[in-house]
Amino acid sequence: MNKNNIAVNVENLSKVFRLGVKEQASENFAAALWAFVRSPVQNFRKYRSLYNFNDISLAEEEQGDDILWALKNVSFTVNEGEVVGIIGGNGAGKSTLLKILSRITPPTKGNITIQGRVSSLLEVGTGFHPELTGRENVYLNGTILGMRKKEVDQRFDEIVAFSGVEKFLDTPVKRYSSGMRVRLAFAVAAHLEPEVLIVDEVLAVGDAAFQQKCMEKMERVGKEGRTVLFVSHNMAAVSSLCDRVIWLRGGQKVMEGGAQDIVGKYLLDGTDTTAHREWNDPGSAPGGKVARLRAVRLISEQGAIAEHADIRDRIGLQMEYEVLQGGSVLLPNFRVQNDNGIVVFATLDQDQEWRQTPRPAGRYISTAWIPGNFLNEGTYFVNCNLLTRHPDVVQFREQEVVSFAVGGNMGPGTARGDWPGKLKGVVSPVLEWETIYNKE
Ligand SMILES: Nc1ncnc2c1ncn2[C@@H]1O[C@H](COP(=O)(O)OP(=O)(O)OP(=O)(O)O)[C@@H](O)[C@H]1O
Ligand SMILES: [Mg+2]
Known part of the structure; x- marks a missing residue:
């Protein structure tokens, strides 16, 4: 051809x-x-x-x-x-x-x-x-x-x-x-x-x-x-x-x-993404009869919207959703991708209070905390999903709904330490090092 x-x-x-x-x-x-x-x-x-x-x-x-x-x-x-x-x-x-x-x-x-x-x-x-x-x-x-x-x-x-x-x-x-x-x-x-x-x-x-x-x-x-x-x-x-x-x-x-x-x-390009999305009209918000997504936010430890985070800071992935039809076990979850499209991790709701417990109708805010000194410097995209269990049904699945940048501050308490350049790798943990020195 x-x-x-x-x-x-x-x-x-x-x-x-x-x-x-x-x-x-x-x-x-x-x-x-x-x-x-x-x-x-x-x-x-x-x-x-x-x-x-x-x-x-x-x-x-x-x-x-x-x-x-x-x-x-x-x-x-x-x-x-x-x-x-x-x-x-x-x-x-x-x-x-x-x-x-x-x-x-x-x-x-x-x-x-x-x-x-x-x-x-x-x-x-x-x-x-x-x-x-x-x-x-x-x-x-x-x-x-x-x-x-x-x-x-x-x-x-x-x-x-x-x-x-x-x-x-x-x-x-x-x-x-x-x-x-x-x-x-x-x-x-x-x-x-x-x-x-x-x-x-x-x-x-x-x-x-x-x-x-x-x-x-x-x-x-x-x-x-x-x-x-x-x-x-x-x-x-x-x-x-x-x-x-x-x-x-x-x-x-x-x-x-x-x-x-x-x-x-x-x-x-920052135009297409943001650290905060809200759906004010319940009729057109992602989801359906059972539940609808109302907001997704990236927050700092103080609760402020965090478009940029220091590599040492904890970052909260937060979703706010409305359960319209109670009685299902819910599994809110996030997936975080880096700017090469690699899924760095997925995380499922770990809150013991709601484990295997059907949730009544109402408004919920679920937050997953990403530790500091974990993600490397770069831009990240978040997928926000809600599943009902038994059987597993996706209630909403929003891709790249918010994004944030992790900045690479060097200095004490960072993986870079005194190194001036960006480190390679998907994650950037601060590891414990030991050195044994033998004089001859
Ligand atoms: N049947 C419809 N009636 C009214 N508006 C619609 C309809 N279908 C799509 N739209 C609107 O048209 C615009 C483009 O939607 P479209 O589904 O093509 O986006 P998309 O690029 O595929 O997005 P996504 O990445 O979320 O799949 C959106 O603002 C959407 O709300
Ligand atoms: Mg589409």
Whole structure:
């Protein structure tokens, strides 16, 4: 395949949400799928798709409190066989862009040209019809890609082997755990040999071994000359997998370029992250019926918001959440990543008072204390999650929700001591040293 053929061309793409107005289009892939199955007139086998939405009337200056530009005049091209990462903070417009490219939601304005068949794996839970079994969903996904039954048959075993859900093939997908669902969805999307593979946040779910398998598969898909668009908050994954990266902020393209270069600039940029996030509207706060996240803070020992900490200081990771439906054992937890995307540690609630104890409805503040002289100098990103146990259900999972910097003061009581430079390493503990001296 020719690397210089354009696979995806996006011109001045914009998407406006009018808050409070329900989207007319299918809000998820499963619904879009049914819409497709019910409208055989549409020809999804067509090789080249061209969309032009400029006829939709929207005054350029249209603004106001109830208007949200999820994407604003975004343009880029992707060549055949390129693996391109799309990065940006929460709400930057990444998923919206992928949904538009996957034709799950229409743009408000702009042109898109896609050369070839598109297969996409969007957020957890999309891509499948919940009432159908795993097996039926594999075939349905094949159909939407314009494949014949025989073509899906040929790849079926490979898909099942990759997903590792053999035992549940004839179980309705609604009974799958979110991890199983994503495993099967990724296997389907990657093995149906689309010309363009679109993947949103698959690395957020699934265990380490499966994540590694996904990474390798995407790399191979790229090497085969197929095009991959990949959204992730895992900067280590993005910079190792992608040739090129597009950085979005507030619906606009900040810059694009070589993966390492753009990831480095993104991580150094403070605009997208902060040490304090709050959700004042209970209706749109992360979570659902059971619990909602209301705030995440990084605090000093004195309780002040701490965007910067001295390497010697204790830092508190704090989440404030509301339990709306009492009666579950909760497991609040944090994960801390450094600026290479490496997970430095994960920590689960250790408070003995609530161990194995169902919690009543109400407001909770949970704080995890990171000791001083533990994290090395650098920038850190915090993922904040809440799980209910028995069965394990994720109530909210917010990635890179806050960030903070640890400053490297030298001097007594630090790992650096009198050494003037930064020490290597993920952590920077002050260890006890002993020296035995023998004179001859
Ligand atoms: N259906 C919708 N109705 C109203 N606003 C929406 C809708 N979908 C997305 N938005 C808004 O559009 C903006 C972009 O959202 P999007 O989901 O694309 O962000 P993202 O970059 O994928 O973020 P994240 O990293 O959190 O997944 C956000 O402000 C979001 O609240
Ligand atoms: Mg998203």
